[in-house]
Amino acid sequence: MQKEENCWKRIGVWGQEEPRCPRLKEVIHCRNCDLFTQAGRNLLERDLPVEYKNEWGQVLLEKKGEDTIGTFPVVTFRVEGEWLALAARIFSEIIDRVSIHTLPHRKKEVLKGVVNVHGEIQICVSLEHLIGLEKQDKDKEKEQKLNDRMMVVNKDGDVWVFPVKEIHGIHHVHPDLFQNVPVTVSKSKSTFTKEIFKWKDKHVALLDDELLFYSLKRSIQ
């Protein structure tokens, strides 16, 4: 019995002993073998540890954690000195900063060039130029260089890559927390701002993705 019990460690994939298990030819890997499955099940047939019932009793009487019903997932990121957010559904991925290949005879500031994302060439655009954000101090920038990332966004089949200074990640915002954009703000960036919400001690501007990508398309044509 003892010998049968750990055959996967002797003649199976976790062992080196010869001759190899004859079943391996058939099942390829021990995890597909019913002997292995059965051994796992047998672990669950042990008697209950003494404290088990009490511990789980404590776990189960707690109410389930934070309610996420009705919240809106956004990705928050920083461009220059400004914290911005975009709806999480349009994001494909976040990648490390890669080098940007500039395009000749294209002198538009918004269009930074093209980048290689998993072997595919994608257009890299500058959000700060589109929105009109001021450049941050050089000193401050240096210390934050480590967090440089690129966001890969897929809007209705068009892929865009934005270099950003920092990405916080996905954040669930309840619609009640959205505040209206002050009408007196006349900076150009406010035109892309749909809502503003407070996150920690910062005000984050949620960008209107429809408007943003519409003007993005126009500005690089």
Add this chain to the structure above:
Amino acid sequence: MLVLLFYLGDVMYTMKCEKVREVAPLVKLKEMPHTPDYFAGLFNYRGVIVPVIDLRMMIQGRPCEMRLSTRIILVDYVRDDNTPYILGLMAERVTEAVKKSEDAFVSPGLSMQEAPYLGGFVMENKEMIQYIDLDLLQNSFKFLPMLEGGNNVPDDD
């Protein structure tokens, strides 16, 4: 549809997963005097008092073994007055859920007065797995007065 497989002693049983809210580990239950022997007790499930039935005791007359794989299946029910309640069903070796097509469910045309919930079978490789009808099962617990009146059920996440 998804069905949950479990054992009572050496016999495999199954139930539909539609009404199953959660499969919880075994916890310490508050026993109640003067209740049927298959009533295992009560426990606090996220702020709600949930009664637990020992299915093996009810069907085979022996209590479930206290093993790691013995678990409490929490089932969502609705009372006659449309308020929800939760019932816990204790069973052994609750380790697997499998997909079964609708035509795997067969009824042998038997109806037992004592256990109307045990009518059907699910076919699996020519073997028959006895199927527990959760709708009919709740009728067997009319002795539980708490199933009549309202205590609230926490919202689903």
